[in-house]
Amino acid sequence: AAPSAVKRQRPNILVTGTPGTGKTTLSELVALALGYEHINVSELVKAHSLHDGYDEAFDTFILNDDKLCDELEEQLGAATGGYVVDFHTCDVFPERWFDLVVVLRTDNTVLYDRLTERGYSDKKRSENVECEIMQVVLEEARESYQEEIVVELQSDTVEQMESNTERIQEWAKAWLANNA
Ligand code: ADP
Numbered sequence: 001a002a003p004s005a006v007k008r009q010r011p012n013i014l015v016t017g018t019p020g021t022g023k024t025t026l027s028e029l030v031a032l033a034l035g036y037e038h039i040n041v042s043e044l045v046k047a048h049s050l051h052d053g054y055d056e057a058f059d060t061f062i063l064n065d066d067k068l069c070d071e072l073e074e075q076l077g078a079a080t081g082g083y084v085v086d087f088h089t090c091d092v093f094p095e096r097w098f099d100l101v102v103v104l105r106t107d108n109t110v111l112y113d114r115l116t117e118r119g120y121s122d123k124k125r126s127e128n129v130e131c132e133i134m135q136v137v138l139e140e141a142r143e144s145y146q147e148e149i150v151v152e153l154q155s156d157t158v159e160q161m162e163s164n165t166e167r168i169q170e171w172a173k174a175w176l177a178n179n180a
């Protein structure tokens with residue numbers, strides 16, 4: 001059974017996926033369309049130092065899960081809801097925070113080009129393309145949340161970005177109708 005959460009007035013949505021799949025872009029569109037608040041967790045981790053330093057070998061911040069969850073509890077644990085949370089990993093959060101978990105997927109060559117454009121090192125780019133091929137984030141989502149709330153969406157084209165936004169909007173509408 002799903003872990004008990006407070007009864008929310010609006011749903012909380014998690015948008016996850018390999019870096020470059022389009023989480024931030026989609027989250028901004030969804031937040032704008034629904035009038036929800038977008039939380040870019042990577043930015044938050046940097047801005048509030050919710051990490052234990054920088055890992056040079058992996059070219060990334062070492063996330064402090066406890067600090068991160070303490071920081072977000074007031075917002076995501078509240079009854080108001082209405083948050084769109086954007087992060088490349090999803091197993092650090094309490095399950096009860098989310099009503100929908102969107103996993104964005106991108107074709108390998110499309111992702112490779114996006115990460116090149118972003119100026120990623122060869123090593124970091126290969127690691128992330130491999131992570132996408134191995135469906136690491138999708139597996140993580142399926143292990144961390146109820147199957148029914150995990151949705152996989154393709155994010156290769158602008159048309160898909162638009163249809164994904166509409167789909168999440170429709171989902172939120174249905175959630176509100178069912179949870180009023
Ligand atoms: P993430 O937050 O997952 O790292 P971004 O939202 O920053 O990804 O998107 C990475 C790049 O890919 C940006 O330049 C963005 O404009 C582009 N992009 C994202 N989603 C799509 C899509 N569905 N189709 C085409 N380009 C996209």
Ligand code: MN
Pocket residue numbers: 023024025042086
């Ligand atoms: Mn992003």
